[in-house]
Amino acid sequence: MKTTINEVNKFVGQDVTIGAWVANKRSSGKIAFLQLRDGTGFIQGVVVKTDVPEEVFQKAKSLTQETSIYVTGTVQEDSRSSFGYELLVKDVEVIHEAHDFPITPKEHGTEFLMDHRHLWLRSRRQHAVMKIRNEIIRATYEFFNDNGFTKIDPPILTGSAPEGTTELFHTKYFDEDAYLSQSGQLYMEASAMALGKVFSFGPTFRAEKSKTRRHLIEFWMIEPEMAFYQHEDSLKVQEEYVAHIVQSVLKNCKLELERLGRDTSKLEQVKAPFPRIEYDDALKLLHEKGFNDIEWGDDFGAPHETAIAESFDKPVFITNYPTSLKPFYMQPHPERPEVVLCADLIAPEGYGEIIGGSERIYDYELMKKRIEEHGLGIDAYQWYLELSQYGAVPHSGFGLGLERTVAWISGVEHVRETIPFPRLLNRLYP
Structure with a gap:
């Protein structure tokens, strides 16, 4: 089922596919956390190594900021986030791999940000x-x-x-x-x-x-x-x-x-x-x-x-x-x-x-x-x-x-x- 982030509340417990960009990412040895956005909102995608093929986990770990993807996973409630939902990822398909995105999570000056509005x-x-x-x-x-x-x-x-x-x-x-x-x-x-x-x-x-x-x-x-x-x-x-x-x-x-x-x-x-x-x-x-x-x-x-x-x-x-x-x-x-x-x-x-x-x-x-x-x-x-x-x-x-x-x-x-x-x-x- 294809959907958007702002509509995932309708599909709790179901598998969905979302077209998204990787806003940020962090990973440990066994879990990768993907901060995803699709224009309608932001959601966290969780990739558990033991739950997906090794190829999918390694792909998720290597994703770069602003890479565009199709991500498939199960929608589940998440009381820890203000959004209230997260995606338990099962598969990732890379559409376009982005490299060296200019605006990183660090602080940037106003003029730099305005040049890259x-x-x-x-x-x-x-x-x-x-x-x-x-x-x-x-x-x-x-x-x-x-x-x-x-x-x-x-x-x-x-x-x-x-x-x-x-x-x-x-x-x-x-x-x-x-x-x-x-x-x-x-x-x-x-x-x-x-x-x-x-x-x-x-x-x-x-x-x-x-x-x-x-x-x-x-x-x-x-x-x-x-x-x-x-x-x-x-x-x-x-x-x-x-x-x-x-x-x-x-x-x-x-x-x-x-x-x-x-x-x-x-x-x-x-x-x-x-x-x-x-x-x-x-x-x-x-x-x-x-x-x-x-x-x-x-x-x-x-x-x-x-x-x-x-x-x-x-x-x-x-x-x-x-x-x-x-x-x-x-x-x-x-x-x-x-x-x-x-x-x-x-x-x-x-x-x-x-x-x-x-x-x-x-x-x-x-x-x-x-x-x-x-x-x-x-x-x-x-x-x-x-x-x-x-x-x-x-x-x-x-x-x-x-x-x-x-x-x-x-x-x-x-x-x-x-x-x-x-x-x-x-x-x-x-």
């Missing part, structure tokens, strides 16, 4: 992070599909910048200028006017010359947009969504979280509703914590976000930022025009902002004024302005950065481990 992905740690990433993606589709959202794919090549930044990757689009998208938001707003509640999931690009552990040049965003939703409505969706993906990972990735040494007690507290603190009060809190160099109108950096998050045991919304700090499309507070109806969701444990969202401006004259104030050019945004001309409604949306969210939930320090092939300031390889 295509091989580093095979490790237990990276396997666990990618499985958690996959679960977050699965739970994302589940949440939005179950809540009446329609998936929309905005373009990656655009003719303008949604947030008016100069940190864009420029390219030629035949005889026109084009840019790699930094956000699908404006297109999602247009889609919401057609379909009510929509979400996108796709790559975005920021030409920021940043080397922090929170930044990537290319990353993935989940961007919902909702017609007839005001700011408060959007906040409820955000906290329910984040709680859903966290609880889904806790339920479906127990082995991966354990492998990463994640303290799950902190994740178990992540349930809606989330605490909220206004920008003004966050500023006071920072002053109390000794950050006296920051004034009203200044943006919060990573140390500030971490200090604010330390006061809460769940993700926390920082609301009502100064208008000057935020993009042109955010709706002014009805009683305080100097701030906008927005929120950043700050993850606990120093992982920083994982969501930025707001209610959007839907008044035509105000939107036109804001575009002009930001020096963006009316012509490039004429199509977007038309959303405020034809059946304008209150609407809100947000964007969640996938890699920062994966880093927080999995407990890894740097976002470069949370995407299969990271693009960093000085890295376009492999």
Whole structure:
């Protein structure tokens, strides 16, 4: 019976064949222990000399790291391992013998591992992070599909910048200028006017010359947009969504979280509703914590976000930022025009902002004024302005950065481990 490692629990006491790679191996005079992986998981194969032909035992003892094999054996329960099962090996067929695999069980430097990212992905740690990433993606589709959202794919090549930044990757689009998208938001707003509640999931690009552990040049965003939703409505969706993906990972990735040494007690507290603190009060809190160099109108950096998050045991919304700090499309507070109806969701444990969202401006004259104030050019945004001309409604949306969210939930320090092939300031390889 051919099967995979994640399915062996169905075949306890039966013989199965698994296509696998040898992740590691150790042997004594009479027993060889094979650490096997097949992409779905890891299992230990035990080869007992007295139970197999001499040829099979010697073959097992000589297997090298990352050699690919077909291994046949009996599935048995193993209470000593977190996986719970092992394979009592009866036969080994070598598919391809690997020699001098660059990444050995010893310690390697980060740059070396990044140069060999295509091989580093095979490790237990990276396997666990990618499985958690996959679960977050699965739970994302589940949440939005179950809540009446329609998936929309905005373009990656655009003719303008949604947030008016100069940190864009420029390219030629035949005889026109084009840019790699930094956000699908404006297109999602247009889609919401057609379909009510929509979400996108796709790559975005920021030409920021940043080397922090929170930044990537290319990353993935989940961007919902909702017609007839005001700011408060959007906040409820955000906290329910984040709680859903966290609880889904806790339920479906127990082995991966354990492998990463994640303290799950902190994740178990992540349930809606989330605490909220206004920008003004966050500023006071920072002053109390000794950050006296920051004034009203200044943006919060990573140390500030971490200090604010330390006061809460769940993700926390920082609301009502100064208008000057935020993009042109955010709706002014009805009683305080100097701030906008927005929120950043700050993850606990120093992982920083994982969501930025707001209610959007839907008044035509105000939107036109804001575009002009930001020096963006009316012509490039004429199509977007038309959303405020034809059946304008209150609407809100947000964007969640996938890699920062994966880093927080999995407990890894740097976002470069949370995407299969990271693009960093000085890295376009492999």
